[in-house]
Amino acid sequence: MPTLEIKNLTKSFGDKKAVNDISFSANEGMIFGLVGRNGAGKTTTIRMLMNIYWPDSGQILYRGVERGPDFGPNSSYLPEERGLYKNMSVIDNLMFLAEIRDVDRKVADERAKRLLDRFELLAGVHIPVERLSKGNQQKVQIIGAIMHDPKLLVLDEPFSGLDPVNTELLKDLIVELKNQGKLIILCTHQMDIAEKLCDHICLVHEGELVLNASMADIKRQYSQSKVSFEATGDLSFLESLPYVHSVTLFGGRATVQVNTDKDIQLLLQELVKRDVHLRKFDANDMSLHDIFVQLTRGSAKGAETDTAEAKKEGAAAEQRNKQKESEAAA
Numbered sequence: 001m002p003t004l005e006i007k008n009l010t011k012s013f014g015d016k017k018a019v020n021d022i023s024f025s026a027n028e029g030m031i032f033g034l035v036g037r038n039g040a041g042k043t044t045t046i047r048m049l050m051n052i053y054w055p056d057s058g059q060i061l062y063r064g065v066e067r068g069p070d071f072g073p074n075s076s077y078l079p080e081e082r083g084l085y086k087n088m089s090v091i092d093n094l095m096f097l098a099e100i101r102d103v104d105r106k107v108a109d110e111r112a113k114r115l116l117d118r119f120e121l122l123a124g125v126h127i128p129v130e131r132l133s134k135g136n137q138q139k140v141q142i143i144g145a146i147m148h149d150p151k152l153l154v155l156d157e158p159f160s161g162l163d164p165v166n167t168e169l170l171k172d173l174i175v176e177l178k179n180q181g182k183l184i185i186l187c188t189h190q191m192d193i194a195e196k197l198c199d200h201i202c203l204v205h206e207g208e209l210v211l212n213a214s215m216a217d218i219k220r221q222y223s224q225s226k227v228s229f230e231a232t233g234d235l236s237f238l239e240s241l242p243y244v245h246s247v248t249l250f251g252g253r254a255t256v257q258v259n260t261d262k263d264i265q266l267l268l269q270e271l272v273k274r275d276v277h278l279r280k281f282d283a284n285d286m287s288l289h290d291i292f293v294q295l296t297r298g299s300a301k302g303a304e305t306d307t308a309e310a311k312k313e314g315a316a317a318e319q320r321n322k323q324k325e326s327e328a329a330a
Helices: 042-049 090-099 105-118 134-145 164-179 191-197 215-223 263-273 288-297 300-329
Strands: 004-013 016-026 030-035 057-062 075-078 152-156 183-188 200-205 208-214 226-232 244-250 253-258 277-283
Touching: 004 042, 016 030, 016 042, 016 057, 016 200, 016 208, 030 042, 030 164, 030 191, 042 057, 042 152, 042 183, 075 134, 090 105, 090 134, 105 134, 134 152, 134 164, 164 183, 164 191, 183 191, 191 288, 200 215, 200 288, 208 215, 208 288, 215 288, 226 263, 244 288, 253 263, 263 277
Parallel strands: 030 183, 030 200, 075 152, 152 183
Antiparallel strands: 004 016, 004 057, 200 208, 226 253, 226 277, 244 253
């Protein structure tokens, strides 16, 4: 029985269907990635999960039953927006958050100071939150979300505002919480972080669930006969190669699907022959970023076609507006 089960969840705001018939399940001891572009429906989904929004239809089950009185005390939600009392000190914020979750004061004080020390904030416990940098405010908010030791932790863009060092500290904490048997729902558009941390990925695009599988299965499915590389030099010849099925280019980064695995060696030889300087070359490996782009934007050629069509429509609309202005003036 899954720890958490989402069944056919749907939510609309006026004529806009933000979430359309989404279903997935997740288990304790897992980092579950809910990923997608900004505005894809991720936050709406987790706000329904946390009972902030009421779904138009669908079910949310926790340990096999509809969310009941045990859901709130066992769960915690870190929103993307800041939710701290700015005029209160760091320690007062944390003690208040612990108190409303019925955490013993002595336990809360010990837990807060241990986590503050871990995030290098212990020296500033009495500083008002408004005097902290955005990154440090985010760290306080993260600590506040786990003060009551929840079993289900929902994190919405938790790495926002964190520098590389603090990003690594938070990654380590998330993995530690997973190893304690907790279920972590990580909502993010940062594919590199999701790829490194998540055991399972759900990709949401325009309110629809377009991918729902373990990270290992996703890599296995999408990486066959694929080459990802970083290079300097002219790469425009790639699409003309007879054994190349598709090409996606982003600056000096390329993802190429060849017809068979045997063609990977031919591609490497061609790159060397054309004096393309390779910084990285990965065969039968595709990053989650590239998979994400493929599923939500299509190939580079497709994106160029979409852009061309948009420009054409824009020019036509401009022409129609000029015509209307001329008629109005007449």
